[in-house]
Amino acid sequence: MAVTLELENDGSIIVRDLISVQALDRGFFGKEYQGKKTQLILMPEEALYLMDVRNATVTKNGKEISFNMVARQFIDNKKFLARYFCYRDWRDRGIIARGIEEAKENYGRSPVIKYPYKEFAPIDVKARALFFSDDLMSIIDDDEEGKVIYEATWFGQHGTYKAKKHGRLLKLDAYETLFLIKHGNMKANISDKKLIKECSKRRNDFLALYEVYEDWRLRGFVVKSGFKFGTHFRLYFPGAAPTLAIEEWMHSKHVIHVFPRDAKMLISEWSRAIRVAHGVKKTFILAIPGEKKQQAGELDFVLYHRKKGGLIENPKEDKPKFLMLALSEEEEIGGEELAESIQKAKSFGLDLILAICDRETSITYYRVKRIELPKSKYEYYEIEWKQP
């Protein structure tokens, strides 16, 4: 039976009809209104959901009103429709979402993925590099020395990609060049400061990318161009070497995308980067370099999920599983903003779910999992595409 809801003059949506109250309470919609168990107050998203797919009737001053007449009350709310369609999709899957204000404590359900660590072995580059500012690349033309550096440490590309005996130059990209000037005693036709200046002219996120590059390199990882996978870097775990690259276990399985705190990006562009990584079966690592702020960000819903065996979690018996940030395809998000939302989810001991509403109101979910990279001061997350 369809339920009946009442839109009050102050915009709140109340259920007073007893049969409706009982039905909705059993379905985990609404909460007690003014302390009375016999009345419920609904979130706007709940009310619209009941109208949209459960044929609920809404009255205002005794007259029935349409979906848009209710929705219009909230037309100035930030991303109101994105929130609604994300809520709707979660509920359509038979699982429960509740208002974010119901998150109260640290639920301890946000596990950390531990990454390995190996002290960076010192290296002493004897050859001189020639840096080309317009190409952001340098060349070592000492064949012997270039080959030694390449094979021992996998800095640069000696010879030809995937045909290393062809050609005799060692090519270093800008991140490698700067790292070897700083940590490998390398001499070049440019100082580290000048190099940073030149590179930042070409891409203003250069320093943020370098910070991430250096951080992983100093922890023993090999970090190479992620161009073929649509990201900034691809990663090899400590112990990788180009001479071993053809072995299956040496393949790169992780890519890194750097999102500077002061950068803004369209959700559709951000999602595109994750999609490429997913398409080539790589784990997508999001890096947010720079200093952590302890500001708590925005979140939208508390999510319950499924237990083992298929039963659903519910707010009366279970702890929440995730927190949702609802976004839309054409919205911009900032690095700092995203970091703050992740931080807030972490304070509740839950993983963040990014729910993205596209222009056809189809929802894509990404789960943000925390990474622990030993001795690093930056934040890294695995972003995983999720079918709830």
Next chain:
Amino acid sequence: MAVTLELENDGSIIVRDLISVQALDRGFFGKEYQGKKTQLILMPEEALYLMDVRNATVTKNGKEISFNMVARQFIDNKKFLARYFCYRDWRDRGIIARGIEEAKENYGRSPVIKYPYKEFAPIDVKARALFFSDDLMSIIDDDEEGKVIYEATWFGQHGTYKAKKHGRLLKLDAYETLFLIKHGNMKANISDKKLIKECSKRRNDFLALYEVYEDWRLRGFVVKSGFKFGTHFRLYFPGAAPTLAIEEWMHSKHVIHVFPRDAKMLISEWSRAIRVAHGVKKTFILAIPGEKKQQAGELDFVLYHRKKGGLIENPKEDKPKFLMLALSEEEEIGGEELAESIQKAKSFGLDLILAICDRETSITYYRVKRIELPKSKYEYYEIEWKQP
């Protein structure tokens, strides 16, 4: 046998040794120097190539000099290394590249792909739409009318994506909303002018995207969100309808990425968009809306390719096949700049090849094929990943 080259004081690279001259001429390196058949002048890329992979010796004032000593002469040239590595890769495949100045006439080797056309059938929307400015989306809550519009014309999304009997709202994105206000007599809580203003606040390329949306819609195509494929739009050919969507022949096979003339984009980000489309086996269409300028852009090399049967084309007997624009991963390109390079290739009757040098000097090639969309005033191109 390794050849010997001479670097002159003015930076030109000359071959005087007769055996070297004959060997290089047979290999399609260099051209006659000062009208003499017994001497050759080389492009810097040719000289470096011979040093890098063919063990050539270069002398200056009688003394042998290193690769970097030669390269240093050209260190201030724009994208010198990207050009070199793109040249190198093409030659490494056994095929010929020559200086761009050798393109002289219209070679008539740039075929046009003709797209179909169907006059847009007028539509008269009776229901009123409620537009949510922060969501860039509008809703028609008249179930009957919404369903009719959706099923007849595939504007918006009625009910739920891929489960259309669930839910009773018609959701229109901003492009659809504006189009129906302009061409479908639709009334809404916002004027077309105000809508453009609101949307442009959120994404400054809104109008460029709308121009492309409108252009294809008016030619009978169905244009929907390309979010799932990492692009701006996905395309269905004239005759498509949502009620037929499950049939194999109705699947979207084309996606559109809009590159406004005044926008700039990192090559790595641009390439990422093509990669997603390629990964999901869609044809990637590049749209450059706005007025054509007849300025000729930059190009780098004339390319010869292979004949049927596997023999290679060569500059002594054959016409060139493509023109190359060499780019690097971390370079920015502008919409106008790209349009001008395509325009210049077209004036020679050749397809443009974009060669992208990544940070490991591995090269990715994209072929730009011209599209003819009847009655359109904009430029569209299919971008195809190419293994030369």
